Amino acid sequence: MSVVHAAPLLRLEGITRRFGNVTALDNVSFAVEAGEIHTLLGENGAGKSTLIKILGGIYQPDAGEIWSGEKRVELRQVSDADQLKIRLIHQELSLAPNLTVAENIFLGREPVRFGLLQRGEMNRQVEALLSRLGLTEIRDVTAVVSQLSTAHQQLVEIARALSQEARVLILDEPTSSLSESEVEALFTTLRQLKAQGVGIIYISHRMEEITRLSDRITVLRDGKTVGTARTGEIKPATLIEWMVGRDIKEHFPRPPYKPGEIALKVTGLSSACVHDVSFEVRYGEVLGLSGLVGAGRTELARALFGVDRIHAGTISIDGKIVSINGPRDALRQGLVLVPEDRKHQGLITEQSVAFNITLPWLKKWIHGLRFDDRGRNEIVARTIKGFDVRLSDPEQPMRDLSGGNQQKVLVGRWMEEPPKILILDEPTRGIDVGAREDLYRLIGKLVRQGMALILISSDLDEVLNISHQVGTFQAGRLTGVYPAEQITAAQIMQKLTGEEA
Amino acid sequence: MKVVRQMIPLLAAIIILLLLFRIWVPTFLTPENMLDLTQQISVNTILALGMTLVILIGGIDLSVGAIVALVGTTTVYCLSAISGDTQNVFYLLLSILAGLGAAAVFGTFHGIAASKTAMPPFIITLASMLIARGCALRFNNGLPIPIGDQQTILLAVGNGRLFGVVPVPVVIMLTLFVLMALLLHRTRFGQHVYALGGNREAALYTGIPVIRVEVMVYLICSVLAGVAGMIHTSQLYSAEPGSGEMFELTAIAAVVVGGTSFTGGRGTIFGTLIGAVIIGILDKGLNQAGIHYSLQYIVKGAVILMAVYLDVRRNR
Numbered sequence: 127m128s129v130v131h132a133a134p135l136l137r138l139e140g141i142t143r144r145f146g147n148v149t150a151l152d153n154v155s156f157a158v159e160a161g162e163i164h165t166l167l168g169e170n171g172a173g174k175s176t177l178i179k180i181l182g183g184i185y186q187p188d189a190g191e192i193w194s195g196e197k198r199v200e201l202r203q204v205s206d207a208d209q210l211k212i213r214l215i216h217q218e219l220s221l222a223p224n225l226t227v228a229e230n231i232f233l234g235r236e237p238v239r240f241g242l243l244q245r246g247e248m249n250r251q252v253e254a255l256l257s258r259l260g261l262t263e264i265r266d267v268t269a270v271v272s273q274l275s276t277a278h279q280q281l282v283e284i285a286r287a288l289s290q291e292a293r294v295l296i297l298d299e300p301t302s303s304l305s306e307s308e309v310e311a312l313f314t315t316l317r318q319l320k321a322q323g324v325g326i327i328y329i330s331h332r333m334e335e336i337t338r339l340s341d342r343i344t345v346l347r348d349g350k351t352v353g354t355a356r357t358g359e360i361k362p363a364t365l366i367e368w369m370v371g372r373d374i375k376e377h378f379p380r381p382p383y384k385p386g387e388i389a390l391k392v393t394g395l396s397s398a399c400v401h402d403v404s405f406e407v408r409y410g411e412v413l414g415l416s417g418l419v420g421a422g423r424t425e426l427a428r429a430l431f432g433v434d435r436i437h438a439g440t441i442s443i444d445g446k447i448v449s450i451n452g453p454r455d456a457l458r459q460g461l462v463l464v465p466e467d468r469k470h471q472g473l474i475t476e477q478s479v480a481f482n483i484t485l486p487w488l489k490k491w492i493h494g495l496r497f498d499d500r501g502r503n504e505i506v507a508r509t510i511k512g513f514d515v516r517l518s519d520p521e522q523p524m525r526d527l528s529g530g531n532q533q534k535v536l537v538g539r540w541m542e543e544p545p546k547i548l549i550l551d552e553p554t555r556g557i558d559v560g561a562r563e564d565l566y567r568l569i570g571k572l573v574r575q576g577m578a579l580i581l582i583s584s585d586l587d588e589v590l591n592i593s594h595q596v597g598t599f600q601a602g603r604l605t606g607v608y609p610a611e612q613i614t615a616a617q618i619m620q621k622l623t624g625e626e627a
Numbered sequence: 628m629k630v631v632r633q634m635i636p637l638l639a640a641i642i643i644l645l646l647l648f649r650i651w652v653p654t655f656l657t658p659e660n661m662l663d664l665t666q667q668i669s670v671n672t673i674l675a676l677g678m679t680l681v682i683l684i685g686g687i688d689l690s691v692g693a694i695v696a697l698v699g700t701t702t703v704y705c706l707s708a709i710s711g712d713t714q715n716v717f718y719l720l721l722s723i724l725a726g727l728g729a730a731a732v733f734g735t736f737h738g739i740a741a742s743k744t745a746m747p748p749f750i751i752t753l754a755s756m757l758i759a760r761g762c763a764l765r766f767n768n769g770l771p772i773p774i775g776d777q778q779t780i781l782l783a784v785g786n787g788r789l790f791g792v793v794p795v796p797v798v799i800m801l802t803l804f805v806l807m808a809l810l811l812h813r814t815r816f817g818q819h820v821y822a823l824g825g826n827r828e829a830a831l832y833t834g835i836p837v838i839r840v841e842v843m844v845y846l847i848c849s850v851l852a853g854v855a856g857m858i859h860t861s862q863l864y865s866a867e868p869g870s871g872e873m874f875e876l877t878a879i880a881a882v883v884v885g886g887t888s889f890t891g892g893r894g895t896i897f898g899t900l901i902g903a904v905i906i907g908i909l910d911k912g913l914n915q916a917g918i919h920y921s922l923q924y925i926v927k928g929a930v931i932l933m934a935v936y937l938d939v940r941r942n943r
Binding site for chain 2: 431433453454457463465470471472473474475476477481485486488489492494495496497
């Protein structure tokens with residue numbers, strides 16, 4: 127298919143999208159041509175997901191224009207994107223695991239005759255589709271999807287997106303769960319599609335993949351387009367600079383570094399997802415852990431807190447080896463984890479703010495059958511004041527608070543009896559800028575008072591500017607620990623993506 | 628009180644039902660008839676008290692009806708085996724302990740299986756419903772075991788009247804109601820139950836002993852079913868291995884009509900009492916009004932649907 131250089135297949139002009147007072151996308155422009163693989167690159171939170179959700183008709187932009195060829199279009203709902211033949215493949219698999227490959231691909235538009243499913247017809251059509259797409263890796267279309275490898279499931283997902291004609295195909299980190307040979311198979315398919323004139327928008331962190339596969343690269347940072355470049359004409363080092371290169375250190379008040387004794391020492395720790403990890407944290411010190419999503423940082427926290435079983439290694443607190451077989455043991459040893467998923471692991475949303483605050487401290491105000499309401503209210507008041515929680519009434523349900531205030535409750539409630547070691551997993555994810563700065567300030571105060579803090583965050587600026595030491599995590603291993611002042615965001619990014627600049 | 632205010636619609640429903648049946652049945656509101664009503668709801672209320680805890684933590688216990696039968700047969704079988712023709716308080720206590728012990732074994736098993744394995748409580752308790760029923764049928768070749776006339780204490784449990792007025796089962800029911808209300812609303816354990824039902828994972832991260840709490844909840848439910856079984860057996864004057872069928876469903880109905888959320892985390896003991904009273908009034912009223920039993924089922928089903936629909940809508 128010859129590519130006529132007229133208007134691009136799909137063009138975004140000045141797209142802006144706000145959530146509350148956070149601007150996720152700020153005047154972003156971006157285009158994909160027919161027969162082109164165009165990569166979107168950016169840190170977590172740079173706005174990539176918001177952008178593709180706008181292309182999928184899931185979010186609507188607050189300002190800006192979308193052009194399909196010569197025509198201006200509005201993507202008000204998913205079916206609008208569908209009609210323009212924009213096919214979106216999400217990061218998380220969305221297949222029905224109990225159905226077969228063919229059933230999944232035809233889900234919702236199964237061929238029927240007299241109300242009966244034409245299974246043979248369906249299987250034949252899917253086989254034809256797979257061979258047309260070159261997805262010959264999947265041999266049996268009657269195999270149940272849950273029996274396939276993750277990579278093959280990913281291919282089924284792609285086949286489903288392409289079972290209807292596609293003009294634009296969007297893939298969100300499709301290789302995150304694939305092995306090397308599976309990545310090759312995927313790339314072969316993508317190149318075939320490209321040759322057929324499909325425009326492909328590809329989202330990935332992996333520098334090596336991007337430079338090998340894509341024709342053009344656009345970098346997003348903080349919701350803005352930093353630049354677009356042809357792949358052969360830009361150095362990876364420049365790309366990394368584009369991704370991380372801002373200087374906002376003044377927003378992050380790093381607590382002064384006055385390390386005390388060793389609070390926590392971990393030696394050779396292994397669990398199902400963590401391999402041979404050793405490190406130490408001192409009182410009054412912040413250890414930041416950076417890594418790509420799925421690198422094993424959260425799993426390390428879970429192992430330390432006793433949620434996941436430890437296969438090997440030792441944990442020492444204050445120089446003594448401790449055995450932690452569950453969160454209760456960890457709490458007794460003065461170790462607290464505030465988990466990453468507020469809604470599912472942190473909050474009891476239906477209950478009141480006061481209920482959530484006092485839950486760890488029931489012993490302090492319930493004695494047998496006696497409720498010490500004054501003691502309870504004092505704990506609640508102390509937490510609300512100490513952590514600057516903004517609410518109208520402590521008895522209001524937890525779900526009515528903003529994300530930032532919920533997070534302040536989840537961290538602040540532990541300060542009733544401050545732990546020795548505090549692990550915060552993505553503490554600022556999804557909360558607004560104001561609450562974020564409050565949290566930084568409060569965390570800083572705790573560290574100044576001598577608490578040992580482990581900060582897990584995908585926000586490189588945050589890790590780099592709050593922490594005294596920065597550890598890099600890759601594939602379940604702690605690959606290095608560096609003094610924060612002697613390393614730059616670009617250097618960390620290189621270590622995480624495995625690219626030498 | 629906040630709890631009472633939430634119950635106003637249900638309390639209003641009770642008054643409306645009472646007045647409605649008063650029109651149909653002129654003797655409906657007489658003190659004797661009302662006392663009779665409280666006696667009739669006692670077994671179901673006690674079952675529902677335990678069921679409330681289980682449903683609050685997001686579980687279910689289908690075995691309580693079979694436990695009623697098992698505890699009855701175990702107790703009466705032991706009693707007639709060791710006590711013979713005379714009444715002996717020590718032997719009676721021993722037999723009751725045997726019955727309640729059997730219930731406790733089942734309850735502990737439910738708790739451990741539900742908290743330590745991935746088996747859903749629905750299936751665990753469905754299986755043990757069959758097992759408990761089978762165990763009950765092992766005694767006396769599956770035939771009823773009559774309670775001897777000399778066992779006046781055991782017979783009084785279901786049929787006696789305190790000071791000649793208040794039925795003993797009602798006294799037991801009210802005592803257990805108060806105990807359970809205190810346990811759920813005035814202890815750490817109660818807070819743990821709400822936390823567990825609201826978000827199990829969050830409760831775990833907060834340091835709540837989730838397994839211990841879950842085992843306790845199922846244990847309490849089974850033991851309360853055992854007490855209900857003792858009363859029911861006494862009321863029948865014999866241990867019937869086939870008794871208690873469908874009791875679990877009436878108990879669940881009382882709990883949900885009383886406003887406890889089926890997904891856990893929300894509900895009160897007081898609500899369950901009100902729910903049990905509503906179902907009891909319907910039962911008795913429809914019966915005394917001479918409504919054909921086929922219609923009784925349909926009306927009760929419709930009322931349960933309506934009550935839960937209104938509750939779900941109110942809490943959205």
